[in-house]
Structures are given as structure tokens and as C-alpha cells.
Amino acid sequence: MIDDLVQEMMQRFNKEKVMVYNTIQMYRTDRLDFLRKSYEHAKQNNYMIGMKLVRGAYMEKERKRAEEMGYPSPVFPDKAATDQSYDDALRFCVEHIDRIAICNGTHNENSSALLTELMLAKNLSNNHPNIWFSQLYGMSDHISYNLAKQGYNVSKYVPYGPVTSVLPYLIRRAQENTSVKGQTGRELSLILTEKMRRRQ
Numbered sequence: 001m002i003d004d005l006v007q008e009m010m011q012r013f014n015k016e017k018v019m020v021y022n023t024i025q026m027y028r029t030d031r032l033d034f035l036r037k038s039y040e041h042a043k044q045n046n047y048m049i050g051m052k053l054v055r056g057a058y059m060e061k062e063r064k065r066a067e068e069m070g071y072p073s074p075v076f077p078d079k080a081a082t083d084q085s086y087d088d089a090l091r092f093c094v095e096h097i098d099r100i101a102i103c104n105g106t107h108n109e110n111s112s113a114l115l116t117e118l119m120l121a122k123n124l125s126n127n128h129p130n131i132w133f134s135q136l137y138g139m140s141d142h143i144s145y146n147l148a149k150q151g152y153n154v155s156k157y158v159p160y161g162p163v164t165s166v167l168p169y170l171i172r173r174a175q176e177n178t179s180v181k182g183q184t185g186r187e188l189s190l191i192l193t194e195k196m197r198r199r200q
């Protein structure tokens with residue numbers, strides 16, 4: 001399984017600093033437990049773990065597959081539960097930041113703000129080498145730019161590859177961006193509010 005492979009690579013290469021990261025989708029009911037176990041394994045075997053935290057982009061597919069194949073859905077039943085699990089994972093990582101490096105892969109303003117608050121509470125510098133924020137290229141620049149201006153480590157995620165290979169990715173983004181309730185709706189309302197403010 002891919003997780004076993006990544007664990008082996010972390011054990012081999014993440015001795016002094018984190019070179020290898022796993023991705024954990026926090027909409028999955030088993031991932032907080034997985035995070036805790038990964039940390040325990042790293043502690044016992046004296047290496048560091050890298051975790052890119054995301055909520056997860058394949059919710060419908062996961063549920064459909066589970067239903068078709070007759071096993072319980074691996075995804076939380078609602079958004080609130082996913083949000084809780086995501087933020088709990090952030091708390092766990094910051095608590096153990098000496099051994100865990102994180103990439104906070106989200107466009108959620110609350111989870112981005114939460115991480116800055118957790119860092120402040122633990123007196124960690126804004127540019128702590130084990131903490132990165134990341135948004136997709138072309139999305140949520142208001143989060144990326146404001147964080148970067150305050151000296152946090154920020155990256156923009158740029159997918160690349162042959163068009164046929166990245167088509168599923170582009171379709172997912174198109175779907176997210178056409179939903180008024182989704183990401184673009186949120187960004188649009190922020191832009192409109194700012195336009196109104198500047199008119200006054």
C-alpha cells in the first residue's frame with residue numbers, strides 16, 4: 001500500500017529534516033488515527049514525518065464505490081465532521097511540531113487562521129521551517145498573499161503534465177469554480193465587498 005511505501009521512505013530520508021511527505025485526506029474517518037500512529041512510529045524509530053493535510057477531493061467517488069462494493073463509506077457523513085477532523089489534525093501536528101512537518105493544503109479561511117493562532121499560542125515563528133501553507137495556483141490568492149505578507153511560508157500548488165493526464169484535475173477545479181456556494185463564490189463576494197469599500 002502507498003502509505004507503507006511512504007513510511008519506509010520517510011524512515012530512510014527524514015532523519016534530520018523532512019524530505020518526504022504523505023498526503024492525508026481528513027474527510028476520511030480513519031485518518032486522525034493514522035496520523036497519530038504515524039507519529040508514534042516515527043518517535044519509536046527516531047525519524048520525522050511530513051504530512052500534507054487536505055480535506056479530500058474525491059468524496060462522491062469514495063461514497064459511490066463504497067455503496068457499489070458494499071462496505072461502509074470511508075468519508076465522514078457531513079462537512080462539519082470533516083472540518084472538525086481537519087482542525088484536530090492541525091492541533092495534533094502543531095503539538096508535535098518538533099517531529100512533524102506540515103503543509104496546510106486548504107482554501108478554508110478558518111483552518112488557515114486556526115493554524116496561525118496555534119503557532120502564536122506555541123510561540124512559533126511565522127516562518128517556522130516545519131510549517132507551510134499552500135493553495136492551488138489561481139485560487140485563494142487572498143489567503144496566500146496575506147499570509148506571505150506576514151512572513152509565513154506559503155506555496156502555490158502548480159499541477160503540470162500532458163493535458164490528457166491533468167484533465168481530471170482541471171475538471172474538478174472547473175466543477176468547484178462553477179459552484180456559487182463553492183470557492184469562487186466565496187472569492188467573488190470578497191472582491192465585491194472590497195470594491196464597495198473602495199468606492200466609499
Ligand SMILES: Cc1cc2nc3c(=O)[nH]c(=O)nc-3n(C[C@H](O)[C@H](O)[C@H](O)COP(=O)(O)OP(=O)(O)OC[C@H]3O[C@@H](n4cnc5c(N)ncnc54)[C@H](O)[C@@H]3O)c2cc1C
Pocket residue numbers: 023025027054055056057058059075076077078079082105106107108134135136157
Ligand atoms: C495545495 C493543495 C493541494 C491539494 N492536494 C490534494 C491531494 O493531493 N489530494 C486530494 O484529494 N485533494 C487535494 N486538494 C484538494 C482538497 O482535498 C480539497 O478538495 C479542496 O482544497 C477543498 O477543501 P478546502 O479545505 O480548501 O475548503 P472547504 O471548502 O472548507 O472544504 C471543502 C471540502 O470539504 C469536504 N466536504 C464538503 N462537503 C462534505 C460533506 N457533505 N461530507 C464530508 N465532507 C465534506 C470535502 O473534502 C470538500 O472538498 C488539495 C488542495 C490544495 C489547496
